[in-house]
Amino acid sequence: MHSIDILVPSHKSKYSVLVGTDIIGQISKFIDLSGYSSVYIITDSNVARYYLDTVKDVFAHELHRKDIHTYIFQAGEQHKQLGTVEAIYHDLAEKRIDRKALIVNLGGGVVTDLGGFAAATFLRGIACINISTTLEGMVDASVGGKTGVNLGILKNYVGVFAQPKLVIADSNTLKTLPDRVLLQGYAEVIKHALIADKRFFEESIKISPLKMDDDMLLQAITRSIEIKAQIVQEDETEKAARKLLNFGHTIGHVIESLSMNTDKPLYHGEAVAIGMVAESYISYLTGMIDENEFETIENAVRNVQLPIRYIAKTTVKKVFEKLVTDKKTESGNIKWSLLMGIGVGEFNVAVDDKFVREAIEYILAP
Amino acid sequence: MHSIDILVPSHKSKYSVLVGTDIIGQISKFIDLSGYSSVYIITDSNVARYYLDTVKDVFAHELHRKDIHTYIFQAGEQHKQLGTVEAIYHDLAEKRIDRKALIVNLGGGVVTDLGGFAAATFLRGIACINISTTLEGMVDASVGGKTGVNLGILKNYVGVFAQPKLVIADSNTLKTLPDRVLLQGYAEVIKHALIADKRFFEESIKISPLKMDDDMLLQAITRSIEIKAQIVQEDETEKAARKLLNFGHTIGHVIESLSMNTDKPLYHGEAVAIGMVAESYISYLTGMIDENEFETIENAVRNVQLPIRYIAKTTVKKVFEKLVTDKKTESGNIKWSLLMGIGVGEFNVAVDDKFVREAIEYILAP
DSSP: OEEEEEEEGGGTEEEEEEEESSOGGGGGGTSOOTTOSOEEEEEEHHHIIIIIHHHHHHHHHHHTOSOOEEEEEOOSGGGOBHHHHHHHHHHHHHTTOOTTOEEEEEESHHHHHHHHHHHHHBTTOOEEEEEEOSHHIIIIITSSOEEEEEETTEEEEEEEEOOOSEEEEEGGGGGGSOHHHHHHHHHHHHHHHHHHOHHHHHHHTSSOGGGOOHHHHHHHHHHHHHHHHHHHHHOTTSSSGGGGGGTTHHHHHHHHHHHTTSSSOOOHHHHHHHHHHHHHHHHHHTTSSOHHHHHHHHHHHHHTTOOOSOOSSOOHHHHHHHHHHHTTSOGGGOOEEEEEETTEEEEEEOOOHHHHHHHHHHHHOO | OEEEEEEEGGGTEEEEEEEESSOGGGGGGTSOOTTOSOEEEEEEHHHIIIIIHHHHHHHHHHHTOSOOEEEEEOOSGGGOBHHHHHHHHHHHHHTTOOTTOEEEEEESHHHHHHHHHHHHHBTTOOEEEEEEOSHHIIIIITSSOEEEEEETTEEEEEEEEOOOSEEEEEGGGGGGSOHHHHHHHHHHHHHHHHHHOHHHHHHHTSSOGGGOOHHHHHHHHHHHHHHHHHHHHHOTTSSSGGGGGGTTHHHHHHHHHHHTTSSSOOOHHHHHHHHHHHHHHHHHHTTSSOHHHHHHHHHHHHHTTOOOSOOSSOOHHHHHHHHHHHTTSOGGGOOEEEEEETTEEEEEEOOOHHHHHHHHHHHHOO
């Protein structure tokens, strides 16, 4: 088992992310549960089917009590809304959950974002731990303390920075993930490698995560979390270095959002994969990386079986306009997070419109 | 003008509470407004009538721009709900308020609690300042960082600890308050004196706040804020010393809540005044203070024109039962905040039921 400590400078505190196999059942080794008045598990309808009973049993057994509370909401990003949080507040109040309770968020990023926000705001904040059940959740949402919900279609417009007491990433939970869902989570692993660690990049792209054994996957998850942790510790509230994490996400967000109105919506990680190709291409066009490096990146993304092109009926103009509208700014004012080399990210880069258009054209080409 | 610095240990930061006359118009002397992308004022329908135009003009003038945004919600505790906050989120999004904006909460405790929560949670937190317009808001809500809303009838069930950049308490705003509203705010001043500062107690009860000139009132507000600040700094999240601030509130809350179903609902401060008499009486019955001290306190509360008895058709039994139900506990387990002397509070005190009943009987007697 790997344990990564995440420092939270603003609160002079830290918490651990535990990465391993068969660790959910051993939770009491990692956190002292005796001080909590009750346990309240928040999960969604997908995850509940596979893991809720197991996790409930673990807590019931550890705490020698049967009244482990649970709340299951309908799975899906469209339910990551204030209405769901409000329903949870009412349920918490009805069950007389007090300040000394422990909330357990069991699921992917939607569950930990939403459940983390509910925990941070109920009675002005009660303790929570996250049990991440998706690759994306483990390598991204588990670190950084961003919690929150969408406001209608506006992503993460409501939320707070709040840290869990502990994060558990158990590779067993990845085995029930559909291939496409596992794979898309791997985009963030590659991103972390590209912006910060060349050697890890070379290791991480040798084979597709779909073909990795447990050990390889755990290694990749651990290193990926370490990189994110280091960046986030330096810059807790995204004033500087944390912007590096936006690599691949500027164009990625645009095509993710455009794809929602087609018959082939992209997963977030798929859009980020294409976004990384586009933004690596911009890095190449502006002379920040050379052609070889760009090709290495593009081949790597393809080799792990992530998409490198956005296949849809659209035009450079449409994508570019959406980019400018989303950022609510002149395109020239967008601050890009790009690459100075493989393993070397750079933030706050200004880029000429023509390079952006060229990169969009590149990822739209068949 | 008096300036009190409030330290926020968990964030290694501080902010100032400014107490004075005619200071709203000089706001730019106290905070650098140049870095904010826009200003968004949250207020309620009562306060808007008196001060919104003035405050809007101040910011428009200081920032040399006319697009100062405003949001007015219906005045009253019953609107301190998530629905109001959600409406504000949508308005903030529609007006494209970004992370670099400044929210100005203009009003009493309901406005600063609710507006503070909206600011702390929109886009994971944007800066805010509070302009307190009630005595109660100045001496209580202005310090301590408690923000939040009610969940139906459950008071402050949803919220976060979040600190404003600055608090302004301008005595001019008190001149438009109805006498009864000003007076009830004074209960918290007396409470702060009783738990922490005997000399201030003696000063503060010489005459009713309704008869005080500006200077006297400003002195009382300032000292009251200093006391609360000191307690809150020691114990930001109410684990220990902050419990002292509950003096008068245990029985106070019960009779406030009971009075809501009568034709004579009490203001919060009025209920706290009666609660302080009851809890001083408990302190006397348990031998923590002597009879003289108790009489001094009771006379003081009466002399400043606050109520000392709860006049209503009820019984000791009803009040006692409500107390036990509210605290969701055996009465014997209630941790009381009482007095060891005038100016000396003590928290986590266990009290025999019979003293509690006797004290309830005392404040119900005509």
